[in-house]
Amino acid sequence: MSEKLFTPGPVEIPARVLQALGQRPPHHRSESFRALYGDVSVRLARLFDTQGVAVILAASGTGGLESAVVSLVRRGERVLVGSSGKFGERWSKILSAYGHAHEVVKAEYGKPVDPAAWAVAVARLQPGIVFFTHSETSTGTLNDARALAASARQAGALVVADCVTSLGVHALRQDEDQIDVAVGGSQKGLMLPPGLAVLGVGARALERLESATAAGPSFYLDLAKAAASARQSDTPFTPAVSLVLALDESLRMIEEIGIQEVWRRHAALARAIREGAGAAGYRLFSSAPADSVTALLPPDGVDPSAVVKHVRSMHHLVLTGGQDSLKGKIVRVGHMGLAYGPEDAVLVSRALEDAAMTLGATGRSGSAAEVAQRALESAT
Numbered sequence: 001m002s003e004k005l006f007t008p009g010p011v012e013i014p015a016r017v018l019q020a021l022g023q024r025p026p027h028h029r030s031e032s033f034r035a036l037y038g039d040v041s042v043r044l045a046r047l048f049d050t051q052g053v054a055v056i057l058a059a060s061g062t063g064g065l066e067s068a069v070v071s072l073v074r075r076g077e078r079v080l081v082g083s084s085g086k087f088g089e090r091w092s093k094i095l096s097a098y099g100h101a102h103e104v105v106k107a108e109y110g111k112p113v114d115p116a117a118w119a120v121a122v123a124r125l126q127p128g129i130v131f132f133t134h135s136e137t138s139t140g141t142l143n144d145a146r147a148l149a150a151s152a153r154q155a156g157a158l159v160v161a162d163c164v165t166s167l168g169v170h171a172l173r174q175d176e177d178q179i180d181v182a183v184g185g186s187q188k189g190l191m192l193p194p195g196l197a198v199l200g201v202g203a204r205a206l207e208r209l210e211s212a213t214a215a216g217p218s219f220y221l222d223l224a225k226a227a228a229s230a231r232q233s234d235t236p237f238t239p240a241v242s243l244v245l246a247l248d249e250s251l252r253m254i255e256e257i258g259i260q261e262v263w264r265r266h267a268a269l270a271r272a273i274r275e276g277a278g279a280a281g282y283r284l285f286s287s288a289p290a291d292s293v294t295a296l297l298p299p300d301g302v303d304p305s306a307v308v309k310h311v312r313s314m315h316h317l318v319l320t321g322g323q324d325s326l327k328g329k330i331v332r333v334g335h336m337g338l339a340y341g342p343e344d345a346v347l348v349s350r351a352l353e354d355a356a357m358t359l360g361a362t363g364r365s366g367s368a369a370e371v372a373q374r375a376l377e378s379a380t
């Protein structure tokens, strides 16, 4: 029996996208590819909801984060990071790698960055640029991007957000949310294989990139160069042609359904999984659960790693555990993209319940699938 991925990325790829990947790739300097590329970047900018430019890099999501740091941070500038998990810490690590001193507003794992504490730090530090994570994949936590961006903008800072697991999942309106650069990755809500980093670069960020005092040095990751090319429906270097063809298809899937409906579906599915898991005796790890990934604490006495193993071998659903300090402490269920339907909430809930019972949880059983089903019905 084939397995289905419920991982925090890469995610399950819809058949239509797989098919698009199998096309014979045109030459990247051909007229037809340039036309397609221009069209895809415009539609990607629309997905970010920015009047700026969408940049596509052949890189994993982290390449997109790094390109924002290397292209935007000015030497000696005051920098603030909001961190609520492993991906928040990644901003810190990248900044440190380039020798940029910075302060961090830290939230405990499982909690979002406190907008009030953040606003206080912003007011004190008066940063020139800030970085945070919208959906913190390591803990399944949604940060209030709007609130964090608003206070940073009020202080005049440039706002950069890791939206890798919120793009195409959570309500994101880049310009309205006052995010100057939003970073996405192909293998999450865009439901593609790994290999692309995408960036929504808003007007204020473009201004900074074009100014003489921009950061650097950088070469491949130079966002100014990539953005200037993107405006000409072009790329400075060879793009990942096949992945762009697939992105064309995944954007089409999102456009056919409509982005608001895509967000609503993610919310409904995530809620049903949370409720189903709850009925099976699991507790939410996060106080602000995201709709991209659900992080769960199994019932007392049940080992999270054993749950992952059981669900894979008996139910053919691939979940993951925690990373680093959360290893062996949580179970994570990913549900990003349109390869997941309402029926998956029932499947996952049933599997989680079976795992809990088999692995020694005490308490009632047999209601998780039903609870998930009811949650789905009440959502429509």
Ligand SMILES: *Cc1c(COP(=O)(O)O)cnc(C)c1O
Pocket (backbone or CB within 6 Å): 009, 060, 061, 062, 063, 087, 133, 135, 136, 137, 162, 164, 165, 185, 188, 194
């Ligand atoms: C997956 C992910 C990334 C990018 O990771 P890569 O392995 O470099 O693609 C960045 N931020 C978040 C929040 C993610 O979930």
